[in-house]
Amino acid sequence: MGIAERKEKQKLEIRKMILEASMKLFVEEGFESVSIRKIADLIEYSPTTVYLYFKDKDEIFYDLHNIGFQKFQELNKDLPAIENPLVRLHKMGENYIHFGMENREYYDLMFILRAPMETLAQIKGPDCVWVGGDSALNNLKATLDECMERGFVRKTDLDVMAMTVWGMVHGWVSLAIRERFEKMVPKEEILPTMLKSLDWLIKTIALK
Amino acid sequence: MGIAERKEKQKLEIRKMILEASMKLFVEEGFESVSIRKIADLIEYSPTTVYLYFKDKDEIFYDLHNIGFQKFQELNKDLPAIENPLVRLHKMGENYIHFGMENREYYDLMFILRAPMETLAQIKGPDCVWVGGDSALNNLKATLDECMERGFVRKTDLDVMAMTVWGMVHGWVSLAIRERFEKMVPKEEILPTMLKSLDWLIKTIALK
DNA sequence: CAAATATAATTAACACTGTTAATAATTCAA
DNA sequence: TTGAATTATTAACAGTGTTAATTATATTTG
Numbered sequence A, B: 001m002g003i004a005e006r007k008e009k010q011k012l013e014i015r016k017m018i019l020e021a022s023m024k025l026f027v028e029e030g031f032e033s034v035s036i037r038k039i040a041d042l043i044e045y046s047p048t049t050v051y052l053y054f055k056d057k058d059e060i061f062y063d064l065h066n067i068g069f070q071k072f073q074e075l076n077k078d079l080p081a082i083e084n085p086l087v088r089l090h091k092m093g094e095n096y097i098h099f100g101m102e103n104r105e106y107y108d109l110m111f112i113l114r115a116p117m118e119t120l121a122q123i124k125g126p127d128c129v130w131v132g133g134d135s136a137l138n139n140l141k142a143t144l145d146e147c148m149e150r151g152f153v154r155k156t157d158l159d160v161m162a163m164t165v166w167g168m169v170h171g172w173v174s175l176a177i178r179e180r181f182e183k184m185v186p187k188e189e190i191l192p193t194m195l196k197s198l199d200w201l202i203k204t205i206a207l208k
Numbered sequence C: 001c002a003a004a005t006a007t008a009a010t011t012a013a014c015a016c017t018g019t020t021a022a023t024a025a026t027t028c029a030a
Numbered sequence D: 001t002t003g004a005a006t007t008a009t010t011a012a013c014a015g016t017g018t019t020a021a022t023t024a025t026a027t028t029t030g
Helices: A002-029 A036-043 A047-052 A057-075 A085-102 A104-112 A115-124 A131-149 A158-177 A187-205 B002-029 B036-043 B047-052 B057-075 B085-102 B104-112 B115-124 B131-149 B158-177 B187-205
Strands: none
Touching (some): A002 A036, A002 A057, A002 A104, A036 A047, A057 A085, A057 A104, A057 A115, A057 A131, A085 A104, A085 A187, A104 A131, A104 A158, A131 A158, A158 A187, A158 B158, A158 B187, A187 B158, A187 B187, B002 B036, B002 B057, B002 B104, B057 B085, B057 B104, B057 B115, B057 B131, B085 B104, B085 B131, B085 B187, B104 B115, B131 B158
């Protein structure tokens, strides 16, 4: 069945073209400026063709949101090699902050915009797992658990601790992305302030 | 000049009508469903009349964002009466969390949506003060400073400490508002988890 | 009081948006 | 080569923010 295979490949290729065009518009002109017609222009197809490959506009954003998680995972691929869980935790935080600040649009899709979550609920049911977020949080939990088990950190409720750490880094990045941080701290101080806060957090939870 | 006065009042009244209609739509149908035509329908004027009272749609959101900060300040009016700065800090956090969870639309405008910040930069210049955010952060800083001065908390860089605390509570609330928290923690556990995290934070920074 | 002037509100239009139904073009199998 | 299936397109609907031109309503002046 070589024909069916080639067809399948072609289909995937057009999907990829659509996703790339969408991301290009998203990055260069922002979320609100991504329109089906502009996407169609970029890939040189008619607007309605997009609907042959995606159910609707939100499904495009859902796919991009997943790609974002892939990129994030790739950035973190060296983390397991760090033996000391406290050092690893610190590096996890640094990676998170850098990823968010350098990939604002992906971060927006992954953690701020509603569209991807709505599509997720629509295609996988309202109480489904959010794969990307779930695995990221589990990595965090595993490292925190190791910190506590090995006596680097005082034992506390793991779920509470994990949400505390995640909430903190997400808070900083999302304030920055949505232009609130720069109103309170000089622009060039934003990243240093975040990293200092992260330092403070790790030092504070660590048992000497 | 009784006539000019009355006219001024009438003008303000229509502005108020527009703002109330906008908020009603915003709360009941969400940000994306607020349209000039629907606002006009609600106040029983033609769509273009709205433009006699507001420069554009974003200016409406900017005004609503300020009203949000007023509401927040009102909620916090009893805070200065709390003598112990550490207790006061805890109550500040609680108020912040409750305000965000119970006034999601206002919170969205105040801390997440870009529209109000764009209008702010447009009407007051790119490097202006963000009054609402600025005064809120100053309140936090003053309480933190008192905590450190009076020996309740170990002395640290005040700016870093303030952004840490704010980032943390904002992180939780914004994850919840944008439907990420509920994917990681059962819905009924969201608020308790936040309050536990807050407890943990206060206890951790406190010197025994 | 009537005419001239400001002010306020409206209608019509432009250039967009997401999305769907109906139609045309193309490719594949018999 | 014909018929069926797939792929793409055109046309249209109902909506959006916003502006220019026009009408209606007050207010001020002669």
